[in-house]
Amino acid sequence: MKTRTVTHGGRTVKIALVNQRLSDHSFAAIRSGYRSGDQTWVDRSTDGGKNWTQCGPFNKQFSNDLNNLHYSMRACARFNGASFCTGWYYDND
Structure with missing residues (x-):
């Protein structure tokens, strides 16, 4: 799971790319805020x-949720007028 915690405009938000290993979906x-x-x-x-x-x-x-097998993926969120993303994750199994 890739996560990123961002503080912007007086708010703190935790963004996560959640990976479901059995189904190869993300x-x-x-997660908070x-x-x-x-x-x-x-x-x-x-x-x-x-x-x-x-x-x-x-x-x-x-x-x-989307198939992640053989794709690079990242989670993104927009709040308080700005967008933020996690780092990229690649599922190769």
């Missing part, structure tokens, strides 16, 4: 993050 989650109106999404890449597709955003605490 989703973005705001969520407020109504915050957005989450997953970026997914086939070239290590040089180019990516944004899957979302969703106006909720969790994004949709």
